[in-house]
Amino acid sequence: MALELRGITKRFGSLVANDAIDLEITPGEIHCLLGENGAGKSTLMNILYGLYQPDEGEILVDGEPLALDGPRSAINAGIGMVHQHFMLVPVFTVADNVMLGDEHTKSGFLNRKSARAHVRDVSTRYGLEVDPDAVVGDLPVGLQQRVEIVKALTRDARFLILDEPTAVLTPQETEELFTVMRGLRAAGKAIVFITHKLKEVRAIADRITVIRRGAVVGTALPSASESELASLMVGREVRLRVDKAPVQETGAPPAFAVRDLTVRNAAGQPVVDGIGFDIAPGEILGVAGVQGNGQTELAQAVLGLIEPEAGSITLDGTELLGKTPRDRLRAGLGFVPEDRSHDGLVGGASVAENLVLDLYDRPPFGRRGSMDVAEVRRNARDRVAEFDIRTTSIDTHVAHLSGGNQQKVVVAREMSRPLRMLLVSQPTRGVDVGAMEFIHKRIVHERDEGRPVLVISTELDEIFALADRIAVMYRGKIMAIVPPDTSAETIGLLMAGAHPDETATHTAAEDAADE
Known part of the structure; x- marks a missing residue:
């Protein structure tokens, strides 16, 4: 049973997050969706899981159109998704989390015995080794992720979407996840693996689709080099070392x-x-x-x-x-924060203003309580050129820049003093x-x-x-x-x-x- 996306387009205002994307997902295959953050990978998978509605295009199963009006209809169609940020209740047991939204009942009461048995059965069948009575908040991150996978499998998922699944894992937990994925592939499941990590793609993928700026720009096999994959992602040759x-x-x-x-x-x-x-x-x-x-x-x-x-x-x-x-x-002390939007930039201020956020009141940018606008603009032109900040103007609000260019603004400010x-x-x-x-x-x-x-x-x-x-x-x-x-x-x-x-x-x- 093949799952196919044809001409999927999704817009958010003037931003085209997905641009006429075609994608085929085949049972018994790990299909890697590769692209940088903001490329449109997660948006596409949220459409497939029914969280978003496409503006154009269609989803087909074995050639027949599939209408998805929400996650429930996606689950009923055999589509499961493990989100990058887990959808688990920490104080509940594994069994309680797995049956949440699909409760096992007997005579009008929750049947936890049935739920625990179901978790054990699925865990054993796919080699996931999860204790149904464990409290989720007490489990390490790798096991919490297994709970999410078990949750999808107990709902008979045939197509499993894993969104940036290794972002919070140690190297050992990542390898354990790959072992699980190979077992699921052998059992005939179709897996979509969303990532931006080149080494992981080459280690686990059967087929690779590369998305850049919302559009499919190429496909590759895992035998492709990291440099080749990086060039597809960015659109130019990149030195990785x-x-x-x-x-x-x-x-x-x-x-x-x-x-x-x-x-x-x-x-x-x-x-x-x-x-x-x-x-x-x-x-x-x-x-x-x-x-x-x-x-x-x-x-x-x-x-x-x-x-x-x-x-x-x-x-x-x-x-x-x-x-x-x-x-x-x-x-x-120079400081580049982990959350540039919250701690590093003022989104409604211009590129030029953000480049002097911690210097605006000191020479040469400020004297006796007033700011030297000409000097601020000169500094901005120099920094934009030196740090290759892609912006239409130094007066553009920094919130309108891409994430990479926002980061360059922070780096330029901190490393230019x-x-x-x-x-x-x-x-x-x-x-x-x-x-x-x-x-x-x-x-x-x-x-x-x-x-x-x-x-x-x-x-x-x-x-x-x-x-x-x-x-x-x-x-x-x-x-x-x-x-x-x-x-x-x-x-x-x-x-x-x-x-x-x-x-x-x-x-x-x-x-x-x-x-």
């Missing part, structure tokens, strides 16, 4: 130091738990970890957006705690591989100019590409600080909470087995 010389050991004292830093959340729980590290001049320290393990709070504490319960943060020997965010920026240290959080989130290439070069340039750089990223490939040392965070603690040639598997174990001694034992056992 970060060129950087080895870090220079100068023997100088640390330029940036964190000691015994503790931050608690509103419930009083430690989200940053007594961590400490140093960064030398001209060094990049990368912080790896699954999102939600204290990285956001660490960045906020460094900038001064939240007040730690205890600890010390020093830059060139000067204590930063007790200083305002403005004081820290004026002291030479005198810096003593750079903190970059999720530097390439939501940008295409072309913009990623440029941003990585600028980060390395700051390091080569002798500044300490702290890079926080959930993309392990990005950490490997940029970092001179890697700190791995798990539940607010730094599990270990390791060299950049440490294996992805070892770092994945640390990301999952393994003690460094356990990873060393695991690596030694693997080496012995190889011999």
